[in-house]
Amino acid sequence: MLLEVKNLKTEFFTDNGVITAVNDIDFSIEKGQTICIVGESGSGKSMTSLSIMGLIEEPGRVTQGEILFEGTDLLKYSQNQMRNIRGKDIAMIFQEPMSSLNPSYTVGYQIDEVLKLHQKELNKEQRRKRVVELFDEVGIPFPEDKYNEYPFKLSGGQRQRVMIAMAMACQPKLLIADEPTTALDVTIQAQVLDLMNDLKKKNGTSILFITHDLGVVAQMADIVVVMYKGCVVESASAKELFDDPRHPYTKALLNSIPVPGKVKRKSRLQTVDENVNYHDFPKEIR
Amino acid sequence: MRSDEVVFEIKDLEKTYSISRGLFKEPQKIHAVNKINFDVKHGETFSIVGESGCGKSTTAKMLLNIESPTSGKIFFKGKDISTFNAQEWKEYRKKVQIIFQDPYSSLNPRWKVGQIISEPLELNTELSKKEIEEKVRAIMKRVGLEQDWYDRYPHQFSGGQRQRIGIARALVLNPEVIVCDEPVSALDVSIQAQVLNLLLDLQEELDLTYVFISHDLSVVEHISDRIMVMYFGDVVELSSVDELFDNPKADYTKKLLGAIPTI
């Protein structure tokens, strides 16, 4: 088991009270597996990934639980120890590549920095070669030339590829992707998702993919974890979830999407009822 | 009810932007919309679909005179809107309205909800304050907003609720046509369903014509009668929703349809 999350609770201590962003959740990821955490805003899916990476800041804290990465509890690590892991064993990519890439440095330089940090044995030449190699692997055309480009000159899709290159630079065991394609056009999204799947096959990387888009889940996931207001309400293999959704929230979510060919045109879609407390229903963990 | 009456007729509509590149270079021309043609019929939902930079939003803006065309004509019920005087624009505004994409920036943060929805009435009618308030409250009810939200500020509401406020604002003048510029793109999936349901209900009840801009083909397939696909300023395909999904002709359309992640 590569990653095991047990009883994870992350809370925010504000002046207006305590907000429980992640409420006692469990899930695990095996080597080479893709898990999708799916949920809407406020479900706690992003907070879960930040908790794993040790990126929760005041007034928030992880207040309970274990995050076992290859057997070791990450929650017991110091910031220094976490820094060693971030970028090397666990890498993360975000939704807005424009704000996660530093606009003042060339993209080549930024990946070079990651290599300098985690692969100290390489010299300058070797690093440059590796960066170009990475650009090529992620499908950036003319990788040699792109080394010296600034982020603003690249398209959204290309920037996200750079992010993926940066994340894969040290061949991490786990890649956490927080809504990486939400801001992209649908044709570019398709390309980026294919790329991620290819890299996963090649490198044996596990992926923790966070999204609100059930279509993307269908394309990427081995296992699906459905979150609602901080809790996991259903978890199953992708096939099981889509063929036989059990929890009422999952069913409501699936029914609220207009699927061409499956949902009658101009029919009124089922909505997630704001008045129903979906926590009242038993969890469906398969 | 759908009819064959043509509400909008767009002829050779073009929008080009010139970006200056300094003193010595020729300005760069960006062809946002490239001499496109289409018409919109009464009661239908006409969708314009495409990816970023295709020109769909620019087209929507030209229908509302937020941007002026570089060339080409927009006819509303036979009249060329570029010839309108102030009075004719007032009448136009009462018939054609817009719902914006971003519920977080399309409502004035410093105004109360009641004020936001009242504005079109204040600017375009001679109604008294009391009459305006009555109309606003009636629309709020219709759209599912609580009455005591009249005195609250936008930041107190969620994205879905704000979008309803935007819809109320668009409806208050009893328009015939509503241009919907990606109205559900910024919303969660379940909220999106609520807003789409609301739009469908309103269309039936009030006999509205929609010009619906979106990048989401699933949404567009669900609510449209006819769809126009745009790519970098050009119209790549225009057909009924059945035709487009069952029998796409253009390569780009096929590529778009193929890229939708399906369950």
Added chain:
Amino acid sequence: MKEENKILEFYKQFKKNKSALIGLYIVIVLIICALFAPFLAPADPLIQDLEQRLIPPMWAEGGSFAHILGTDDFGRDMLSRIIYGARISLMIGVISVSISLIIGTIMGASAGYYGGKVDLIVMRVVDIMLSIPAILLAIVIVSILGPDLFNAMIAIGIVGIPTFARIVRGSVLAEKEKEYVIASRVNGSSNFRLINKVILPNCATPIIVQATMGFASAVLEAAGLSFLGLGAQPPTPEWGAMLADSLQFITTASWMIVFPGIAIFLTVMGFNLVGDGLMDVLDPKMKDR
């Protein structure tokens, strides 16, 4: 959340910043002195009593309870002059900042909204004004208008215009392209209404903060002008003028300099702290998401 709760909420946030709170208390004391000067001051600030010249403060040797902070070289009660000075300083702040704010906002809003030639002309004027040191510019204006407290206020007001103009221009530019402005324009709003009712209310935060900071610098500049003999004329109890008149007594009657100096210092610091506190509270709160 009702209107009253908003104010309470605001105050709660503001309170957290201890230094801002101290600043607020200072400003409140100032305002009370200014408003209730006739009731608070033990004596008339202008009445001279040459028998009572140069009496040291109460706690020093030779001091008396009748003159808590001593008297000046004309026998006038220091405490009363300081309290009445608050009234004058407040007036300076209010009038100067009003001039800067109103004219600066009109200039900045026009430049930001209309752009093009209007922007070019307005910002060049602003640049020219900013390239002259503030105090120098103030001196020039007062020299033209005549050395008088009221003219000093006008001069300071004019000197403060460029800062407001720049801030308002920046704010208007940022808001101008937002969808809610487009929504109002599409509904038929006139340019005038767009600037005044739609956009400017959303620029309130930086304007308010600058007004508070501007208050502090106005008081300081007025003191400077009076010190140079260009502002308040004797016998007006303006703190800067009091400093100027008392230089010769620095070794013999230091209290004549110390107390006006402290008054200026506290006032300026008080407003600056409040301005800082406002900036912290207003900015994050105004963000919607």
